Each structure stands twice: as C-alpha cells, then as structure tokens.
Amino acid sequence: MTSTAESLRQRVNRALNSQKPKTITVLSCLLAVEDELGYIPQEAAEEVARFTDSTINDVWGVASFYTNFQFQPPGRHRVEVCWGPTCHVLGAMDAIGEVLKSLDLSGEGTTDDGAISLRYNTCLGACANGPVMSVDHHLIGRITPERAAQIVGELKERQTVGGPGAP
Amino acid sequence: MPPNFEDLRALSIRRWQGLSQGDKPWIRVGTALCGKAAGADRVIAALTSELEQRNVGATISEVGCLGPCYAEPLVDVVTPRGPRVVYGGVTPEQVPEIFDSHIVNGKPVAAYALGTLGDDRSDDIPRLADHPMMKAQHRIALRNAGHVDPCDIRQYIANDGYAALYRALTEMTPDQVREEVSKSGLRGRGGAAFPTGTKWNFLAGAKDPVKYILVNCEEGDPGAFNDKGILESDPHSLIEGVILAGYATGATMGYVFIRHGHDGPIDRTWCAIDQARELGILGQNILGSSFSFDIEVALTGDSYVAGEETALMESIEGKRAMPRYRPPFPAQVGLFGKPSNINNVKTLAYVPQIVLRGSDWFAGIGRERSTGTAILCLSGDLTYTGMAEVPMGMTLRQVVDDLAGGVPGGKKLKLLQTGGPLGGVLSSDDLDIPLDFDAMAQTGAIMGSGGIIAASEESCVVDLTRVLIAFCQYESCGKCFPCRTGMTHLLEVLERICRLEGRSGDLELMRTVGQNMQAGSLCGHGQLGFNPVSSALRYFREEFEQHLRDKTCAAGKCPSPWYSPDGARR
Ligand SMILES: Cc1cc2nc3c(=O)[nH]c(=O)nc-3n(C[C@H](O)[C@H](O)[C@H](O)COP(=O)(O)O)c2cc1C
Ligand code: SF4
Ligand code: FES
Numbered sequence: 001m002t003s004t005a006e007s008l009r010q011r012v013n014r015a016l017n018s019q020k021p022k023t024i025t026v027l028s029c030l031l032a033v034e035d036e037l038g039y040i041p042q043e044a045a046e047e048v049a050r051f052t053d054s055t056i057n058d059v060w061g062v063a064s065f066y067t068n069f070q071f072q073p074p075g076r077h078r079v080e081v082c083w084g085p086t087c088h089v090l091g092a093m094d095a096i097g098e099v100l101k102s103l104d105l106s107g108e109g110t111t112d113d114g115a116i117s118l119r120y121n122t123c124l125g126a127c128a129n130g131p132v133m134s135v136d137h138h139l140i141g142r143i144t145p146e147r148a149a150q151i152v153g154e155l156k157e158r159q160t161v162g163g164p165g166a167p
Numbered sequence: 168m169p170p171n172f173e174d175l176r177a178l179s180i181r182r183w184q185g186l187s188q189g190d191k192p193w194i195r196v197g198t199a200l201c202g203k204a205a206g207a208d209r210v211i212a213a214l215t216s217e218l219e220q221r222n223v224g225a226t227i228s229e230v231g232c233l234g235p236c237y238a239e240p241l242v243d244v245v246t247p248r249g250p251r252v253v254y255g256g257v258t259p260e261q262v263p264e265i266f267d268s269h270i271v272n273g274k275p276v277a278a279y280a281l282g283t284l285g286d287d288r289s290d291d292i293p294r295l296a297d298h299p300m301m302k303a304q305h306r307i308a309l310r311n312a313g314h315v316d317p318c319d320i321r322q323y324i325a326n327d328g329y330a331a332l333y334r335a336l337t338e339m340t341p342d343q344v345r346e347e348v349s350k351s352g353l354r355g356r357g358g359a360a361f362p363t364g365t366k367w368n369f370l371a372g373a374k375d376p377v378k379y380i381l382v383n384c385e386e387g388d389p390g391a392f393n394d395k396g397i398l399e400s401d402p403h404s405l406i407e408g409v410i411l412a413g414y415a416t417g418a419t420m421g422y423v424f425i426r427h428g429h430d431g432p433i434d435r436t437w438c439a440i441d442q443a444r445e446l447g448i449l450g451q452n453i454l455g456s457s458f459s460f461d462i463e464v465a466l467t468g469d470s471y472v473a474g475e476e477t478a479l480m481e482s483i484e485g486k487r488a489m490p491r492y493r494p495p496f497p498a499q500v501g502l503f504g505k506p507s508n509i510n511n512v513k514t515l516a517y518v519p520q521i522v523l524r525g526s527d528w529f530a531g532i533g534r535e536r537s538t539g540t541a542i543l544c545l546s547g548d549l550t551y552t553g554m555a556e557v558p559m560g561m562t563l564r565q566v567v568d569d570l571a572g573g574v575p576g577g578k579k580l581k582l583l584q585t586g587g588p589l590g591g592v593l594s595s596d597d598l599d600i601p602l603d604f605d606a607m608a609q610t611g612a613i614m615g616s617g618g619i620i621a622a623s624e625e626s627c628v629v630d631l632t633r634v635l636i637a638f639c640q641y642e643s644c645g646k647c648f649p650c651r652t653g654m655t656h657l658l659e660v661l662e663r664i665c666r667l668e669g670r671s672g673d674l675e676l677m678r679t680v681g682q683n684m685q686a687g688s689l690c691g692h693g694q695l696g697f698n699p700v701s702s703a704l705r706y707f708r709e710e711f712e713q714h715l716r717d718k719t720c721a722a723g724k725c726p727s728p729w730y731s732p733d734g735a736r737r
Contacts, residue, residue, distance in 0.1 A: 020437065020463075020464075021463045021464060021465065021466075022463060023422075023463065023465060023483070025483070025484060025485020025486075026485040026486070027466075027467065027468060027482060027485040027486070028465075028466065028485060029485075030468070031427045031466050031468060034427075035427075052485070061487060062485065062486060062487055065468070065470065065487040065488065065489075065644075066467070066468025066469050066470050066488070067468070067469045067470065067641075067732075068427070068428070068468050068469040069468065082389075083634070083637075083730065083731060083732075084389030084390065084634075084638070085389050085390055085584060085588070085620055085631065085634050085635055085638070086389060086390045086546040086547050086620050087389075088630075088631070088634045089547045089548060089620060089621075089622045089626055089631065090547065090548070093727060093728045093729060093730060094728065096728075096730045097728045097730070100730070107730065107732075107733075108732055108733070120730070120731070120732045122387065122389055122469075122471070122638055122641065122642070123387070123388070123389035123390070123391075124200075124204075125200045125386075125392045125395055125429060126200045126201050126203070126204035126236075126392070127389065127390050127391075127392060127544065127546035127547075127552075127618075127620075128201050128236035128237060128392070128544070128545065128546050128552035128553045128554070129201055129204045129205055129236060129237070129239065129552070130546060130547075132204055137428070137430070138203070138208070139200060139203045139204035140204060141201075141204030141205050141239075142204075142205075
C-alpha cells in the first residue's frame, strides 16, 4: 500500500469517526467522505463498507444514486450554476453559456488544468435573487452573462498569477 | 433538578429587553441563503471592521430572512433612542456612513432605508409595515424570522418560545394536544394537504415502544425555499413543533431530514437541538416531566424524490431514495420498521402557536377547509421577490399585483408556475383563484410547498415546460419504467418542439405518454409528472401549435441555448 493511499484512508477514517449524528449509515458516511475529499475514491468505498458492515456493492449502489457524488477528484475550485426554472426564466441559460465559453468546457466537468470544476445545480435555494451561481459554496445572486463570465475569469486569473486561490 | 421554566422565561425576557431596548445599538444582518447570495458576508465584514476601528459598543447578530429577499442584504439597526430602521440593498461602501450617522450619532440614513420597524416613527422613512410586501402579511410560522438570532434559544423563549410545550407538558394530555391540532383544521404544507391531526392519530394508535417523527426539509423543488428559510430564521419554532408532535403521538425520537450542502439551515438546526438539550428541553424528562424525546439531523444527498415520504425513510436508513410500496403505511411500518409520522417543516412550525393560542384562533384565519396562512416563495419576474406569509383566501392576483408589486420594467405577466415541478402553470388571465388547497388543485396548478414562479410576456411557455420536464426527468428515481422512460420521452419531444423541429402528432404523443405515467407510476413523481405539460396545454395550447405548425415562437425565444445535465440516474 502506498503512502498516499494510506493518508487517504486516514482522512476517510477521520471523517467517518467524527460524524455528529448517532444514526450512522452508508449514506451518512458517504456524505462525510465527500465533505472531506470532494469525491468518493475506491479506497473510501472500501472503508465505508467496512465501517458500516456492508458490501462494496451496497456502497456503490447508494453512491451512484445521489447525483452529488463524484468519483474523480474535483478541480481546486468548484463553480455551480443553477438551471432551475426560476433562474431559467431570469436568463440562466445565457449565463451558463458564457461560463462554458470562459472555461472552454462543453458541459459539466473539470478544466484540463484541473483548476475549476463546473456543475449544474437544480436549485441553489436563493431563487428570490436569481439567476444564482456559486463559487466554492459562496452564493452569488442576480448574475448576468457578463458578470458570470467575469467571476469565472477572475477565478482563472487567481490560478495563474498565484493569488489566494492558487495551489 | 428540573429546570424552572418560569425562571428561564423571565430571565430570557430581561435579556431580550436589554438587547432590543438597551443602552447599546443592536445591528441585525440577514444571512439566510437570500442574504448570502446578495453579499451579506461582505457587509458583516465591513460592519465588524468599523466596530473594531471605532471601538463602539454595539452588538452584531446574524439573523434569518425577514422576507423581502429582493432587497437583501438587509441591515436592521436599533439604537437606544430613535427608531428601529431596516436598510435594504446595503453595500460595504455604505457601511461607514450608516455607522457614523446612525450607530454613532443616532441619526438614521433615510436614503438607504427600506423602512422602520415596530411602533417607532420617523419623518423621512416609511414604516416597513406599510410596504406592499409586508402589509398583507399575517406572520405565524414566520413571526420571529429576521427578528431573533436563530442561534440563541433565549431570544426564542423571550418571544413566547417553548411556552406551548410547557403548557402541553404541564396542563394537557397527548389526546388533548392532538384534539387541538385536529380542530385547528391544520393541513400538511408539504404538498398533499393531508389533515395533520388525523395523521397524528394514526401514529398515536400504533402500539410500539419506539416511534418516530420525521421532518421533511428535503425541499428539492426549485423555486421553494421557505422550509430552509424557517430553519435558518427560527429553527426553535420547528424543534418545539417536533417535540409537541412527539408528545402528542407517544413518539420517542425525531429526525430533521435536510439536503446536505445547505450549511446555513443544517448548522442552525443542529445549534437549536444542542441548545434545547442543554436547557433540558430535549432529552430525558423534558422540563422535569416524565416525557423523554430526542432529535437529530439526518442529511440526504441530492435527490428530489428523497422528499417523497417513503423514499425519505429509505434515505435516512442510508439507502437509495426509492419510494416503497404502500401498504404498509408509515404509521404502521416506517423508519427502521417502526411506526413513523412524516410532516413538512412549515406544518410543524405552526403547531406551537396553535397549542398556545388555541385551535379556534387558527381556524379563524384563512378559509373554511384551508385554515391558517400560506407561506409563499415569490420568485421570477416580480418586483418584490422573497418569502411571505399571508392568510389563505388571498387571490393569486392580489399576490402578484399587491404583495409582489407586479412585473418589473412595465412588462406584462404571462403566467405563474405554482407548487413546484409537479405543479402546473396558470395563465395571467386566470388569477382570481384564492390561495386554497382545493380551489388551486381544481385549476391543475397546486399549492404544493408554496412556490410561485412568475414569468413575463417575454418568456416562452414551451421553453419553460421543457425545463420543468428536464428537472422531472433528471430526478426520476428509475424504479418504475413508465416514469423513467416516460419523462425521457417527454423531454425528447419538448426539446425538438423548442428547436422548432416538432412533428405533427407530438402533442397527442405526449398525452399518451403522460397517461401511461399517471396510470403506471408508484409515487407522485410519475403520477403528477405530466402536470407541467397538461397545465401548459390547457392554457397555452395555441403556442405549442405555433411552434409545431408555423415553426415560430411568439415570444421570440425558441430556438434558444439549452444546457442540461446528463439525464439518467447512474
Ligand atoms: C416526488 C416527491 C417529492 C416530495 N418532496 C417533498 C419535500 O421536499 N418536502 C415535503 O415536505 N414534502 C415532499 N413531498 C410530499 C411528502 O411525500 C409528504 O406528503 C409530506 O412531507 C407530508 O408532510 P405534510 O403532511 O406536513 O404535508 C414530496 C412528494 C413527492 C411525490
Ligand atoms: S414514479 Fe418515478 S420517482 Fe416515483 S418511484 Fe416510480 S420511477 Fe421513482
Ligand atoms: S431556481 Fe435557481 S436558485 Fe432556485
């Protein structure tokens, strides 16, 4: 076993052991791992199976159902754009188009340099201030296509000039 | 030693008075999802830095959502002398001026003010109570929202909090509590509008030493944010409602079911649970009585269907959120095989006030078979968007024109989409419908969870229907094929109609698919999933025909850019 795999397992186990609720399930464990790592690697599925006394199949079965779970390491920054009906009515599609262009992506995914992951969200919960996007879980309301492109542009900039978001 | 509730209340009231009428300014900033999306964090940072630089004694608190989300970030300032003023649309740049003038010198800045609150008057600032969005409200479940610090149980107690629980535990039997809830006419606010008292009687009748109260805050419907809003603004009102439900039905444990990732509602709910436990309001022998009950938060992953009551139980058990067959019903065999009762957040948040003020009071508000209030989420093409609580019976036209100030920019309203993605659309010509579960259901639109999305004349109804069906397709759990493949089929057809490539017979095809879904689906998702199409066809058939026949879109929208996530559930 390599040392990186070990430290990954350690992180997973720390997350599994520090869950607040008393009711521990496969799903609660997967959510804890996702909070810690941002995705569910094979090692985590194995640890969750061991921790909950279930099979790896059970674990993948649950993980593959909920659309939030990712199985590849995410980019360093996570951008979400809402495509829910309110945001749609207020022009979200044009904003999504600009974001895609700016990131050179054709849909959900991670930029080639691994800097930014883009996801669509069905509702970010701030519909009253739509269209809404989020950057690393910080909500930004009333976006226009221009503003969305600017936000993503600044995020890319930070990556290249060594700003606070740079690795 | 049992805590003395009367002492706790007296102490809490003194502290509340010290804060709200004391000798230091109190600054409240709304940091619910709406406030955060509008930049409340930067405003708080600016306020905190002013406070530190000038060494002024003032208290800054984060509160929930006052309602007019369109005007976030909201900053609410009360000083020892002078009116309580709510500022709207506050930017970090405005903070120094508000600080100098109002917080230090007691002189409000009228230019940035949205209105005054409470009994105080000001010559140059209108009363917030006269604001169109606030005027028609009757706030029961939202009475504390935006006023109290959600993470301070004593502020809740100072405002009647836990008084209903105390009364129930000391003066009422469980039967009497259920009787009050039944007589109040309270119906569930999660979508199905089932009478709450009747549901509680089912659970009370189940003989098992372990029974559960499950609170549904999945709230995956786009356009709905009032459940999260209550948890962020006044989580103790829910916690008190859950404990009362537990007492009334003989349950032993409650779960608050929330979608992961919404940190505000989740953290504030946990905080409320921990504080209640510390004061002996949760746990063993609540407030010195013989009743014991505990609550925890159960998180779920992204899945709209997880909000369906039997899928919810699967999800708390940690499984794929796929609905169960019924019978057996949850009140017989529910979570972990134990009798369970599922209620929406709003439903339970009413209960403390019903127990405290009596069923007659609640039944006297609203309509005969839809008692109480409607808690609305207003979004889309409206001037005043946000969260509002109004008596049932108000018409949708009043909601749009009066409460929400109509469509901004002089545009005309085209339609309302109500009740979430399984609800329907209503044409702007048909808005003389009262907020009433049964009257709304008759129109094909439903009350659902209270979401109302407005679309102006510039939007295309086919395009909107496409996004609603795309949502339903994306969220189908896949258990039954009429829903799983039916949604995909509907989406394909709508996508080609929007590209102006529709074929003759497409509308009939959709209807056939919709009928199959209705007949052959296990849960409401598939049974009601054709609603967006059928209601759109009911009011706007000609627009669909135009797309098909003339290959034109009257709104000038189609074909338009369309990005949607990979559909099928893996
Ligand atoms: C697909 C689907 C999703 C649902 N989502 C929710 C939800 O997010 N929140 C909710 O309270 N009820 C939801 N419901 C309704 C619940 O099944 C249930 O009726 C409700 O939680 C009962 O609470 P109430 O009696 O207080 O209304 C959903 C139903 C279906 C069919
Ligand atoms: S109707 Fe749809 S969402 Fe409901 S159980 Fe069947 S496949 Fe799942
Ligand atoms: S629909 Fe976009 S935030 Fe709710």
